[in-house]
Amino acid sequence: MFVDSDLRVYPNVNELYAKVAKAFIQKISELSQQRSRIQLGVSGGSVAMKLLPKIAQLLEAHPEIMDAWVPIHVWLVDERHVELDSPERTSSIVRRELVDKFPIFTLHDAPVPSEVPDPFSAAAIYAQKLSDVFTPSQVGDDVVLLKARTICLDFALLGLGPDGHFASLFPSHETLYEGGLMTAETESPKPPAQRITMTLELLRRTRVSWFIVSGADKAVVLSHAVHGADYREVPASVMNQVGTIWWCDAPAASKVNGIV
Ligand SMILES: O=C1O[C@H](COP(=O)(O)O)[C@@H](O)[C@H](O)[C@H]1O
Numbered sequence: 001m002f003v004d005s006d007l008r009v010y011p012n013v014n015e016l017y018a019k020v021a022k023a024f025i026q027k028i029s030e031l032s033q034q035r036s037r038i039q040l041g042v043s044g045g046s047v048a049m050k051l052l053p054k055i056a057q058l059l060e061a062h063p064e065i066m067d068a069w070v071p072i073h074v075w076l077v078d079e080r081h082v083e084l085d086s087p088e089r090t091s092s093i094v095r096r097e098l099v100d101k102f103p104i105f106t107l108h109d110a111p112v113p114s115e116v117p118d119p120f121s122a123a124a125i126y127a128q129k130l131s132d133v134f135t136p137s138q139v140g141d142d143v144v145l146l147k148a149r150t151i152c153l154d155f156a157l158l159g160l161g162p163d164g165h166f167a168s169l170f171p172s173h174e175t176l177y178e179g180g181l182m183t184a185e186t187e188s189p190k191p192p193a194q195r196i197t198m199t200l201e202l203l204r205r206t207r208v209s210w211f212i213v214s215g216a217d218k219a220v221v222l223s224h225a226v227h228g229a230d231y232r233e234v235p236a237s238v239m240n241q242v243g244t245i246w247w248c249d250a251p252a253a254s255k256v257n258g259i260v
Pocket residue numbers: 043044045046047077078079158159160161162165166167168190
Protein backbone atom coordinates (compact mmCIF):
# COMPACT_ATOMS: atom_id res chain seq x y z
CA MET A 1 0.00 0.00 0.00
CA PHE A 2 1.38 3.41 -0.91
CA VAL A 3 1.10 6.00 1.85
CA ASP A 4 1.75 9.71 1.93
CA SER A 5 5.21 10.13 3.36
CA ASP A 6 5.85 12.01 6.57
CA LEU A 7 8.90 14.13 5.69
CA ARG A 8 10.46 16.61 8.13
CA VAL A 9 13.02 18.83 6.44
CA TYR A 10 15.64 21.03 8.16
CA PRO A 11 17.96 23.53 6.48
CA ASN A 12 21.21 21.77 7.29
CA VAL A 13 22.68 18.67 8.85
CA ASN A 14 23.41 20.30 12.22
CA GLU A 15 19.84 21.47 12.67
CA LEU A 16 18.63 18.07 11.53
CA TYR A 17 20.56 16.13 14.17
CA ALA A 18 19.78 18.64 16.92
CA LYS A 19 16.07 18.36 16.12
CA VAL A 20 16.04 14.56 15.91
CA ALA A 21 17.91 14.21 19.21
CA LYS A 22 15.29 16.36 20.96
CA ALA A 23 12.44 14.55 19.24
CA PHE A 24 13.93 11.20 20.25
CA ILE A 25 13.86 12.21 23.90
CA GLN A 26 10.23 13.31 23.57
CA LYS A 27 9.31 10.07 21.84
CA ILE A 28 10.93 7.93 24.55
CA SER A 29 9.06 9.95 27.20
CA GLU A 30 5.81 9.36 25.32
CA LEU A 31 6.45 5.62 24.85
CA SER A 32 7.40 5.32 28.52
CA GLN A 33 3.83 6.23 29.41
CA GLN A 34 2.48 3.43 27.25
CA ARG A 35 4.86 0.52 27.84
CA SER A 36 6.77 -1.19 30.64
CA ARG A 37 9.96 -1.36 28.53
CA ILE A 38 10.97 -0.12 25.10
CA GLN A 39 12.54 -2.27 22.41
CA LEU A 40 14.70 0.15 20.41
CA GLY A 41 16.52 -0.69 17.17
CA VAL A 42 19.67 1.28 16.38
CA SER A 43 21.47 1.41 13.03
CA GLY A 44 25.14 1.85 12.32
CA GLY A 45 26.75 4.56 10.20
CA SER A 46 25.67 8.14 10.79
CA VAL A 47 22.85 7.22 13.19
CA ALA A 48 25.37 5.73 15.60
CA MET A 49 28.21 8.14 14.96
CA LYS A 50 26.32 11.44 14.76
CA LEU A 51 22.94 11.04 16.44
CA LEU A 52 23.82 9.02 19.54
CA PRO A 53 26.41 11.57 20.76
CA LYS A 54 23.78 14.35 20.41
CA ILE A 55 21.27 12.32 22.41
CA ALA A 56 23.92 11.63 25.05
CA GLN A 57 24.74 15.34 25.33
CA LEU A 58 21.09 16.20 25.97
CA LEU A 59 20.71 13.45 28.56
CA GLU A 60 23.91 14.49 30.33
CA ALA A 61 22.59 18.05 30.55
CA HIS A 62 19.14 16.94 31.78
CA PRO A 63 19.44 13.53 33.48
CA GLU A 64 16.15 14.11 35.33
CA ILE A 65 14.31 13.43 32.06
CA MET A 66 15.14 9.75 32.51
CA ASP A 67 13.35 9.55 35.88
CA ALA A 68 10.09 9.01 34.02
CA TRP A 69 11.50 6.54 31.51
CA VAL A 70 11.05 2.77 31.42
CA PRO A 71 14.04 0.48 30.65
CA ILE A 72 15.22 0.66 27.05
CA HIS A 73 16.48 -2.49 25.34
CA VAL A 74 18.81 -1.54 22.51
CA TRP A 75 18.95 -3.94 19.57
CA LEU A 76 21.36 -3.64 16.67
CA VAL A 77 19.37 -3.31 13.47
CA ASP A 78 22.50 -4.60 11.83
CA GLU A 79 26.07 -5.19 12.95
CA ARG A 80 29.39 -5.54 11.18
CA HIS A 81 30.75 -9.05 11.84
CA VAL A 82 34.05 -7.77 13.22
CA GLU A 83 35.80 -7.95 16.58
CA LEU A 84 34.84 -5.79 19.55
CA ASP A 85 37.90 -3.56 19.20
CA SER A 86 37.10 -2.67 15.57
CA PRO A 87 36.08 0.98 15.17
CA GLU A 88 33.57 -0.27 12.58
CA ARG A 89 31.51 -2.11 15.17
CA THR A 90 28.26 -0.29 15.98
CA SER A 91 27.93 -1.87 19.42
CA SER A 92 31.09 -0.08 20.61
CA ILE A 93 29.50 3.27 19.80
CA VAL A 94 26.18 2.33 21.43
CA ARG A 95 28.04 1.24 24.53
CA ARG A 96 30.24 4.35 24.65
CA GLU A 97 27.46 6.87 24.00
CA LEU A 98 24.49 5.33 25.81
CA VAL A 99 24.95 2.12 27.79
CA ASP A 100 28.09 3.09 29.72
CA LYS A 101 26.65 6.49 30.57
CA PHE A 102 23.00 5.82 31.34
CA PRO A 103 21.90 2.62 33.13
CA ILE A 104 18.40 2.87 31.66
CA PHE A 105 19.83 1.48 28.39
CA THR A 106 20.67 -2.23 28.00
CA LEU A 107 22.52 -3.37 24.90
CA HIS A 108 21.83 -6.74 23.31
CA ASP A 109 25.16 -7.32 21.58
CA ALA A 110 25.89 -9.67 18.69
CA PRO A 111 28.53 -12.45 18.65
CA VAL A 112 32.04 -11.59 17.46
CA PRO A 113 33.83 -13.62 14.74
CA SER A 114 36.48 -15.01 17.13
CA GLU A 115 33.66 -16.72 19.06
CA VAL A 116 31.30 -17.42 16.16
CA PRO A 117 33.18 -17.28 12.83
CA ASP A 118 30.20 -17.96 10.57
CA PRO A 119 27.98 -14.85 10.17
CA PHE A 120 24.87 -16.99 9.57
CA SER A 121 25.43 -18.69 12.92
CA ALA A 122 25.97 -15.26 14.51
CA ALA A 123 22.67 -14.08 12.98
CA ALA A 124 20.90 -17.18 14.32
CA ILE A 125 22.27 -16.53 17.82
CA TYR A 126 21.08 -12.93 17.68
CA ALA A 127 17.65 -14.09 16.47
CA GLN A 128 17.51 -16.43 19.44
CA LYS A 129 18.28 -13.51 21.80
CA LEU A 130 15.40 -11.59 20.26
CA SER A 131 13.12 -14.57 20.72
CA ASP A 132 14.23 -15.05 24.31
CA VAL A 133 13.57 -11.46 25.28
CA PHE A 134 10.33 -11.03 23.38
CA THR A 135 8.98 -14.53 23.95
CA PRO A 136 10.18 -15.77 27.32
CA SER A 137 7.75 -18.67 27.54
CA GLN A 138 8.55 -21.38 25.03
CA VAL A 139 5.70 -23.85 25.01
CA GLY A 140 6.51 -25.75 21.84
CA ASP A 141 7.99 -25.20 18.38
CA ASP A 142 4.72 -24.04 16.82
CA VAL A 143 4.13 -21.49 19.51
CA VAL A 144 7.68 -20.17 19.20
CA LEU A 145 7.26 -19.84 15.43
CA LEU A 146 3.95 -18.06 15.83
CA LYS A 147 5.41 -15.68 18.39
CA ALA A 148 8.46 -14.99 16.21
CA ARG A 149 6.06 -13.60 13.62
CA THR A 150 4.65 -11.16 16.14
CA ILE A 151 8.01 -9.87 17.42
CA CYS A 152 8.49 -6.23 16.52
CA LEU A 153 10.57 -3.28 17.62
CA ASP A 154 8.73 -0.42 19.29
CA PHE A 155 10.97 2.17 17.72
CA ALA A 156 13.87 2.08 15.22
CA LEU A 157 16.48 4.66 14.24
CA LEU A 158 17.42 3.98 10.63
CA GLY A 159 19.83 5.30 8.05
CA LEU A 160 19.57 5.30 4.27
CA GLY A 161 22.56 4.52 2.05
CA PRO A 162 23.00 6.36 -1.26
CA ASP A 163 22.24 3.06 -3.01
CA GLY A 164 18.91 2.67 -1.20
CA HIS A 165 20.04 0.15 1.40
CA PHE A 166 19.05 0.36 5.02
CA ALA A 167 20.22 -1.90 7.85
CA SER A 168 22.44 -4.29 5.82
CA LEU A 169 19.74 -4.94 3.23
CA PHE A 170 21.29 -4.04 -0.11
CA PRO A 171 19.61 -3.70 -3.53
CA SER A 172 19.25 -7.00 -5.42
CA HIS A 173 20.86 -9.05 -2.65
CA GLU A 174 19.47 -12.38 -1.48
CA THR A 175 19.03 -11.01 2.04
CA LEU A 176 15.95 -9.12 0.82
CA TYR A 177 14.05 -12.37 0.47
CA GLU A 178 15.01 -13.92 3.80
CA GLY A 179 12.22 -14.45 6.30
CA GLY A 180 12.47 -14.80 10.05
CA LEU A 181 14.18 -12.33 12.33
CA MET A 182 17.84 -12.10 11.31
CA THR A 183 20.07 -13.03 8.40
CA ALA A 184 23.68 -12.55 7.29
CA GLU A 185 25.19 -10.53 4.46
CA THR A 186 28.53 -11.93 3.29
CA GLU A 187 29.21 -9.68 0.30
CA SER A 188 28.28 -6.22 1.46
CA PRO A 189 29.17 -3.68 -1.22
CA LYS A 190 29.98 -1.31 1.63
CA PRO A 191 32.83 -2.62 3.82
CA PRO A 192 33.15 -4.63 5.90
CA ALA A 193 31.77 -7.44 3.75
CA GLN A 194 30.38 -9.61 6.53
CA ARG A 195 27.44 -8.39 8.57
CA ILE A 196 24.35 -9.60 10.32
CA THR A 197 21.07 -7.79 9.80
CA MET A 198 17.44 -7.80 10.80
CA THR A 199 15.27 -9.00 7.94
CA LEU A 200 12.78 -6.92 5.97
CA GLU A 201 10.08 -9.11 7.45
CA LEU A 202 11.03 -8.06 10.97
CA LEU A 203 11.86 -4.43 10.27
CA ARG A 204 8.65 -3.63 8.46
CA ARG A 205 6.69 -4.63 11.58
CA THR A 206 8.42 -1.84 13.57
CA ARG A 207 5.83 0.39 15.22
CA VAL A 208 7.71 3.68 14.81
CA SER A 209 10.53 3.98 12.27
CA TRP A 210 12.62 7.09 11.87
CA PHE A 211 15.01 7.50 8.95
CA ILE A 212 17.66 10.17 9.38
CA VAL A 213 18.94 11.22 5.98
CA SER A 214 21.42 13.93 5.12
CA GLY A 215 23.43 15.00 2.11
CA ALA A 216 22.84 15.64 -1.58
CA ASP A 217 24.25 12.21 -2.46
CA LYS A 218 21.05 10.69 -1.03
CA ALA A 219 18.60 13.02 -2.80
CA VAL A 220 17.71 10.75 -5.71
CA VAL A 221 17.38 7.60 -3.65
CA LEU A 222 15.29 9.33 -0.98
CA SER A 223 12.86 10.53 -3.64
CA HIS A 224 12.63 6.96 -4.96
CA ALA A 225 12.10 5.56 -1.46
CA VAL A 226 9.17 7.87 -0.72
CA HIS A 227 7.62 7.71 -4.19
CA GLY A 228 7.08 3.95 -4.19
CA ALA A 229 10.17 2.50 -5.90
CA ASP A 230 10.53 -1.26 -6.26
CA TYR A 231 12.01 -2.51 -2.99
CA ARG A 232 14.40 -4.81 -4.86
CA GLU A 233 16.08 -1.68 -6.24
CA VAL A 234 15.51 0.61 -3.24
CA PRO A 235 15.04 -1.61 -0.17
CA ALA A 236 14.17 1.33 2.12
CA SER A 237 10.99 1.96 0.09
CA VAL A 238 9.45 -0.99 1.99
CA MET A 239 9.51 1.17 5.10
CA ASN A 240 7.47 4.02 3.63
CA GLN A 241 4.47 3.09 5.71
CA VAL A 242 2.31 4.41 8.52
CA GLY A 243 4.54 5.14 11.53
CA THR A 244 7.59 6.10 9.47
CA ILE A 245 9.11 9.58 9.57
CA TRP A 246 11.80 10.65 7.13
CA TRP A 247 13.92 13.26 8.93
CA CYS A 248 16.06 15.02 6.32
CA ASP A 249 18.23 17.99 5.63
CA ALA A 250 17.38 20.20 2.66
CA PRO A 251 20.02 18.74 0.29
CA ALA A 252 18.73 15.19 0.89
CA ALA A 253 15.10 16.26 0.37
CA SER A 254 15.82 18.36 -2.72
CA LYS A 255 14.47 15.82 -5.20
CA VAL A 256 11.29 14.81 -3.38
CA ASN A 257 8.22 16.01 -5.31
CA GLY A 258 6.53 18.99 -3.74
CA ILE A 259 9.43 19.88 -1.44
CA VAL A 260 11.19 22.38 -3.67
O1 LIG B 1 26.15 0.26 6.21
C1 LIG B 1 25.26 0.87 6.77
O2 LIG B 1 24.71 1.94 6.17
C2 LIG B 1 23.45 2.46 6.55
C3 LIG B 1 23.44 3.92 6.12
O3 LIG B 1 24.51 4.57 6.76
P1 LIG B 1 24.71 6.13 6.66
O4 LIG B 1 26.00 6.42 7.38
O5 LIG B 1 24.79 6.47 5.20
O6 LIG B 1 23.53 6.79 7.31
C4 LIG B 1 23.22 2.27 8.04
O7 LIG B 1 21.96 2.72 8.42
C5 LIG B 1 23.41 0.81 8.38
O8 LIG B 1 23.09 0.51 9.71
C6 LIG B 1 24.84 0.52 8.15
O9 LIG B 1 25.25 -0.73 8.53
